[in-house]
Amino acid sequence: MINCARFPLSMLFWHFLACAVVVSVAREPAWNGFVSPASDRDTQFTPYYVPPGAKAYDSNSPLLDFSGRWITSFSPSYAHHTSRWTHRLDAYVLFSFHGTGIEGFGTTSDTISCARIYIDGVLLETIKPWSKKTLAQQRLFWTFDLAPDKHTIKIVNCGPYLDISAFVVTNAKRSLDRSSPAKSSASSQVSPLPRRDTSVTSTWRLTQKGSTGVEAMQISVVSSEHAVIIDKVEHNPLVINGHPAWAALYNLKTHSVRPLAMGSNSFCAGGSYLSNGTLVNVGGNPVVEDRVGAASFGDLDGLQSVRLFDPCKSGSSSECAFYENHDALHMASGRWYNTVTRLTDGSVIIVGGSKKGGWINNATVNNPTVEFYPPKNIHGYLGLPIPLPFLQRTLNSNLFPIVFLLPDGTLFIAANRDAIIYDWKTNSERALPQLPNGVRVTYPMTGAGQLLPLDPDTNYTPEVLICGGSTINDKQAGYEISALTPASSQCSRMALTDEGISEGWQVEHMPEGRVMPDIVMLPTGQLLIVNGAGSGISGYGNVQHQVGQSNAANPRFSPLLYDPRAPRGERFSTKGLPTSDIPRLYHSVATLTPDGSIMIAGSNPNLDRSEMKYGTEYRVEWLNPPYMAKERPxxxxxxxxxxxxxxxxxxxxxxxxxxxxxxxxxxxxxxxxxxxxxxxxxxxxxxxxxxxxxxxxxxxxxxxxxxxxxxxxxxxxxxxxxxxxxxxxxxGNGHSPPVDEAAIANVRKTFKATQKPKSHQDDTAE
CATH class of the missing domain: 2.60.40.10 (Immunoglobulins)
Structure with a gap:
């Protein structure tokens, strides 16, 4: 439970945040009813976990060589019911293994302890396991960026006490499939535009460095030194309060990572910034319970959650934390797969989503509304959700709609095959031409969109680009859909002026189809298209011809550059762009960072962490454009x-x-x-x-x-x-957006009491 007395009063809306008594309510079943292998026991959720595809070795394994005096203990609380511990300084354990990663587990307590971890004779880190209470099956260390080869780990005791219970080795043999599906055959007609000088002659560079600690489902650069990473509740290697974390702060300069406490399940939440710089993260999933390993995690229902994060502004991140108070601070309705966008008054609009976790949206769970944070009394709704008929017409493939604020203060919204301009001040829609050739562009037929650069030389004429997606029928059942159906290569582009709308979408094609791409805007005005798959759709465990649990196949390993000001037929380029060997499919991200490099992370088309094809990715890649090698202004x-x-x-x-x-x-x-x-x-x-x-x-x-x-x-x-x-x-002036006290009070009445987290969430561990 958060101590409200410690919450900084300078944070937005402190005046209505209050500690409240919480009571227990019923939990929800697993996501879409899907159960992953080996997740059929409802047991206490601890950091110890052997994902499918990995291999465990307990402390009694003959492959482990203990030197010095080690004592064997047996207890049901230990991993595999066995553990070895030592008081002998410089006693060590030696273990040779084949793999790309290894984790070590043991018991932590308030006893001072210390261990030096060596990989192949090189010191990896010195750890000091500690917790306020004695906790078994805790992850003591982990590394996931080893070469796929034979390695030796040596753990040396450097303190009065060290406990080792088990090792888990990551499988090094995840096979890759680089085959490509057939391309779409639609024609390309685009008018040329004048080009800005973005010519740089040297080459691109791709490196792998760092691990995210939690799977990178959501990411945002929050300062010059940090990015915040948010995941769902699952067995991540990063630990906080005696259990795996599902949020982390990544240091962009040192590549270190620190867990962040988060109370509610942020699975598939949306996010944005307010005018005062506060990051708002909203929505998520209910508590997952039925036959899922995360059953006893202690998380809260995230569907109506509002989480506030005041970004770190210095090298020290010790004070950076999420704030949650679910009885006082929440949305008016549950939202899963929503999109959040900042408005001209500094508030944010929350668009669409589903009222309950699932897969393809449908009328029974659809949330065809918008609401605002902070809540505002507009159109007589007094903070409550405002119907948006567009989100009813665009069922079923309409989750995570593509939304951009336009220069006149209205919003461009695309979902499924359709698009509108929405005036939130008058609550009116202007229909736009339908996207061509039957291509769907929002979840789970996921494409990606960008608002192209706004230029005073063109009077800030807004123009949107949407690339990728799928022509799969969103009314089909999962068992009728295939992970091998080719993704769309189509990019649709339109100027949002009367003349541009009259001309309609201008179509061009990427060299290959992509579903689930990321489009990253570069400071040169070019766009980088990266990540995604060549076939299938988003999600896991739903369709035919799955690869592991993935609903998509044929990963796209090579990025693509798009120059919006190049002449027609010359906008796409792969020249000099490197190829990765890491599949980045469902739950992948990419973002520009302050030094100009592109951070690429994530991929987890699985209910929980997995090491099977395609497994959970914690490795981070850095793509350096050619300008990074030049002397820069x-x-x-x-x-x-x-x-x-x-x-x-x-x-x-x-x-x-x-x-x-x-x-x-x-x-x-x-x-x-x-x-x-x-x-x-x-x-x-x-x-x-x-x-x-x-x-x-x-x-x-x-x-x-x-x-x-x-x-x-x-x-x-x-x-x-x-x-x-x-x-x-x-x-602007950095002030908070307007606050409507009556609307806030009305929204607070809509919320049901949240469930109380497990007691172990109040423990502390470092």
Whole structure:
């Protein structure tokens, strides 16, 4: 339980957050009724877990070589009912294995302990297992980025006490399938546009470094040093409070990871930022109980949850935490697979979703409404959900709709094969032309969309691009759908002006089909298309010809570059782009980071953690565009911290010799909140500027909140196609969005008491 007295009063809406008594309510069955192998026991949820495809070795295995005095203990509380412990300084255990990863488990307590972990003779880390209470079957250490070869681990006691119960070795033989399905044959007709200078001649570079600790289902860069990663309740290797974590803070500079406590099940939640910089994470899944290993985890129902995270602004992350108070802080209705977007007043709109965990949406669980956070009294609904007929017409494939704020303050929304412009202030819809060729673009026939760069030279004309998806019929039952049905290669593009809408969607094609792609906006104005599969659809455990549990097959290992300002027929390129060997399918993410590199993580088309094909991925890859190898311009240290609307500010720029200074652009970017191919709030705005003196510029802020909504942003200068690192700024005054007390009070009445978490959630462990 959170101590409300410790909650910072500067956090948004502190005035209505209060500690409340919670009572137990019934739990929900497993996600979509699907049960993964070896998950048919409802037992106490501990970090010890042997995923399908991995192999366990208990402390009595003859393959383990113990040196020094070790004592064997037997108890049902231990993994495999056995454990070995020692008081002897420098006593060690030696174990040779084949695999790409290994985890060690044992008992933690309030006894001071210490162990040095060596892999192949090299010190990996020194651990100090400790917990307030004695806890068995705890994960003491883990590593998942070893070469697929033979390795030796040595664990040396460096303290008064060390307990080893079992090892779990990750299978090194996950086979890959690089076959590609047939491409779509639709034609391509796109009008040329003038090109900005984005030419860089060196090559791309892909490296693997770091582990996320929790599977990267959701990700957002929250500061210059950190990204927050959010998963569902499952057996992740990162541990907090004596059980696996399902959220983490990843240090972008050191690649270290710290678990974050989260009370409710955030499975398939949405997220966005408020105008004051607070990250809002909303929705999720009920408590999973029926015959699932996570049954006794202690999590709360996440369907109506609102989780607040005040981003870390310094190298220290010790004070960064999620805040939850489910009786005082929640949505008016349950939402699973919702999309969240920041509005011109700094609040967020929460669009669609399902009232209950499942797979393909249907009329019995559909939530065809929008609501706002903080709640507002609009159209007479006093904070309660507002019907959006578009989300009824677009059943069944309409979860995680594609939503973008347009410069006039309205919203572009796409779901299934349809799209509208929605005016949330008047609660009215304007129908747009249907996406061509029967392609569906939202979950589970998942494509991806981006709002193309907004440019004052074109009067900020909004233009959207949607790529990938599937032509599979969303009314078919799962047993009639195949994981081998080719994904769509179609990209549909339209300018959202009267003339552009009249002309309709302009179609072009990627070199190969993709479902579940990520589209990452680069500071050059180009778009990187990465991740996804060549066949099937999103999800797991539902269709024919599954690969393991995956509903998709044929991973796309090679990224693709799209230049929106290149002439027709020249926009796609694979030149110089490297190929990965890690499948990134369902529950994968990719995001631009402040140094200009692309962070790629995740993939888990499984109910729980698995090491089978296609298993759970914790490895992180870093894709460096060619500009990363060049000498780059820089915004000098004394830069502006806030950018006002309609006003100018001065910037000093350091420009290296050799860069083409004929083309200089200043840009504002929102890196977005990324999950399930939705890059919510992703935004790119060119700023007007004038030269003041050598290397000194007068830059104009956005003219109004429609061009860039108030809230956090990233500022960069691009010289001759080479961008600087991104600098964190605040657009607007940084104030909180408007608060409507009556609407808040009305929403609070709609909530049922949450279930009380298990007592072990109050334990502490480091």
């Amino acid at each position: 820089a915004i000098l240290a004394k830069h502006t911290k806030s950018i006002p609307y309609g006003q100018s500010f001065n910037l000093q720029i350091d420009i290296p010799n050799g860069l083409n200074t004929e083309t200089i652009n200043f840009i504002l970017m929102d890196l977005g909140f990324i999950t399930h191919s939705v890059h919510a709030n992703s935004r790119f705005v060119y700023l007007k500027h004038q030269v003041s003196t050598t290397n000194s510029f007068v830059v104009s802020g956005p003219k109004d909140e429609g061009i860039y909504p108030p809230g956090p942003a990233w500022l960069a200068v691009v010289v001759g196609g080479v961008p600087s690192q991104l600098v964190e700024v605040m657009v």
